[in-house]
Amino acid sequence: MTDRYSFLSILKEAFSGQKGWEPVWREPAPKRDYEVVIVGGGGHGLATAHYLAKEHGITDVAVVEKGYLGSGNVGRNTTIVRSNYLLDGNIPFYELSMKLWEGLEQDLNYNAMVSQRGVLNLFHSDAQRDAYARRGNAMRLNGVDAELLDQAAVKKMLPFLDYDNARFPIQGGLIQRRGGTVRHDAVAWGYARAADRRGVDLIQNCEVTGITVEGGRAIGVETTRGFIGAKKVALAAAGNSSRVAAMAGLRLPIESHVLQAFVSEGIKPFIDGVVTFGAGHFYISQSDKGGLVFGGDIDGYNSYAQRGNLPTIEDVCEGGMALMPRIGRVRLLRHWGGLMDMSMDGSPIIDRTPVDGLYLNAGWCYGGFKATPASGFCFAHLIARDEPHPDAAALRLDRFARGTLIDEKGVGAQPNLH
């Protein structure tokens, strides 16, 4: 049997009729109880299971997922990874994530197509240049790479942008060269396979319908496949966080919104990195298949429908046209929507809850994909040791009541921040 992916194993299987490959993960029936039950088999839940097993030796773990593994936001995002944050509570966390991305494929023995092709944020005014210079300095002070480019340098990289746009001339950009893209489905599959190999049970088509609390302590979950007992219950339910938390009587500082993403027909190599428009909200990269992958704002109203509306598509495409008019004749191939757990300050929550034994990982807004490794790493640390990981120490649930928000945008309590 071949269970490790390598050049040699591919060669061996090529000469033996490809008969030795094992299923990538088992499909176990749920046991009566576990030490830890993770609610949500997306990127964050699977990463949490992997790091619980690998870093803390806790393998009596089940991940319960209402659909199939990776059916939610981990396969619905625009695959961008970066750690270009400004505030103290965020920078170390996202940089931990970036470092984990850099070693991910070796760690998981899985090709996730981690591609550090660079993330370039364009600026269009003197004030915006100063803000980006400040952000770049904050990054460099925290050991993150950042470089401020002038217009000539950006022009050399991307000669086809609309530099002389009358309203939003491109003056330059802030680039993080270590940022880039990662094949998003492969992240879910890689974490799932690695967790499964260490003994974690991945239980699909198993929807949590209740959280059982006795004497102020979570003791398990009711599911469509029966009761599953647990010493610790960990929620990683993304857009459905409010619904799951409500099963334990909690109200969260979160609204669920829909974010759309788009991919065009495949075209020849055109954009080699990730580019974002600073005067609107538009970000774009090109997949290895040639499709332009892009997105913009959330639709802007509460939604549990995994689909959006047309005015937002128009708005996103207008942003794209203002930035690079030459994409105007490229045809849209597909677009889709995902549910974002929009927190009230635009930053996530990794914390215990007022219910003993119940842990919360939520509020990722639409920045959850890049955080997947660090989210799992820090959540596993919290669950195993009952204390926050130092790099996620600011991402607390009670920060809202205490007034210690991590408000990257600086605009106060709104569920529409990044």
Next chain:
Amino acid sequence: MRIPCPSCGERGHEEFAYLGDASLVRPDPTAPDAEARFADYVYLRDNPAGALRELWYHAAGCHAWLVVTRDTRTHEISGVEPAKAAALRRQEAG
């Protein structure tokens, strides 16, 4: 998604600005537990999957604030009334 405005008729939602949950009521600032209640009011949300009463402002139309009842799973709108009417009713109920 189209919203039936009581004064303008059915219009595309891009004409409207969204404020969110219409059930939130500003707490009494002189209450002894005002601080905790304000934290709830500003940050915590029911965020239901299903019927939600929410505030929309007809910015590119009649400039009325509306309370729209919409299913957040399907975007189906089951009721629209002027926010003023809803506020007066709440006031009368005390």
